[in-house]
Amino acid sequence: MIRLEDVHKSFGNNRVLRGLNLEVPKGTSMVIIGGSGTGKSVxxxxxxxxxxxxxxxxxxxxQDATQGDRDAFLARFGMLFQGGALFDSLSVWQNVAFRLLRGSLKRPAExxxxIAIDKLRxxxxxxxxxDLFPAELSGGxxxxxxxxxxxxxxxxxxxFDEPTTGLDPIMSGVINELIRxxxxxxxxxxxxxxxxxxxVRAIADNVAMLHDGVIKWTGPVAEMDHSGDPYLDQFIHGRAEGPIEAVR
Structure with missing residues (x-):
């Protein structure tokens, strides 16, 4: 469904992506892991x-992602943002139905x-x-x-961009189960x-380890613990020593 071929991206002298290659098969769940600043969000x-x-x-x-009808292209995507990114001035149902109230996906308000209430359920x-507002809700x-x-x-x-950030372990587990x-x-x-x-272990079919702008390892989540890749091994076990240098 998604394929990146030798993708490069720099911001000034900062080379973020340095030849990124990745395939995400249709109907599968791919999780990209890696340290901060390695290019995941980019x-x-x-x-x-x-x-x-x-x-x-x-x-x-x-299809080339840069070609064709932009609205039709984006209509194929859903996004869970890291910080929630809810609109404070809109009620919960208006937040959920945001795309359904405007643009090519517009539906009557009723x-x-x-639909929003069904998705909330x-x-x-x-x-x-x-009918509540985001400020009246807990983080979870x-x-x-x-x-x-x-x-x-x-x-x-x-x-899903860092779907469990800021949540306690129990709520993180609930969100992981819901996503899966x-x-x-x-x-x-x-x-x-x-x-x-x-x-990663709860929602991934496949895992990709991104470091220094390239994929160091990718494969099924079941093979992650026995990959033999030093970058992946250091990251998943949280070791201070290894090829990934901690920013001090």
């Missing part, structure tokens, strides 16, 4: 077209509200939450609202960025 932004690569190709369903939130509830928004338009591809269930249920292709190894 790779995701390149796929979405928020950042233009300096060179290389990005294909989505065998229909959009009904899917992530374990009751209908009465719909806000994350669920963000997840409901990500799936509101039944996208083919869903991106929803991806399988929808048959969606998922791409997740995370530092949380518990999340």
């Amino acid at each position: 790779a995701l932004k390149c796929i979405l077209g928020l950042v233009t690569p300096d060179s290389g190709r990005i294909l989505v369903d065998d 229909e959009a509200r009904a 899917r992530v374990g939130l009751k209908p009465e939450v719909a 509830m806000q994350k669920r609202v963000g997840l409901a928004r990500a799936i509101a338009a039944d996208p083919e591809i869903i991106f 269930e929803i991806v399988v249920e929808m048959g969606a292709t998922a791409l997740t960025i995370t530092h949380d190894m518990t999340s």
Whole structure:
């Protein structure tokens, strides 16, 4: 579903992506891991077209991601943002139905509200939450609202950016289970960025280790602990010593 071929991206003298190659098969869950500043978020932004690569190709369903109708392209994606990114001035249901109230996916307000309530129910939130505002919700509830928004338009591809950041271990487990269930249920292709190894083991079919702008290792999550790759081994075990130098 997603293929990156020799993708390079620099910001001034900072070379972030240095020949990134990655394939995400249709209907699978890929998790990209790696230290801060290794290019994970930049790779995701390149796929979405928020950042233009300096060179290389990005294909989505065998189509060049930089060509064609931009609205139609983005309509295929759902996104769960790291910080939730809910609009404070909008009610919960309006946040969930944000895409359904405007643009090419626009629906009548009544229909959009009904879809939003159904998606809230899917992530374990009751209908009465719909008319609350984000400030009235706990962090875990806000994350669920963000997840409901990500799936509101039944996208083919869903991106999850650090889905468990700021959550306690129990709520992180709940969110991981929800993500896994929803991806399988929808048959969606998922791409997740995370530092949380518990999340990796819970939601990944395949794992890619990104370091210094390139993929050092990629393979099934079941093979991760026995990869033999020194970068991956150091990262997943949190060792201070190894080829990855800690920023001090």
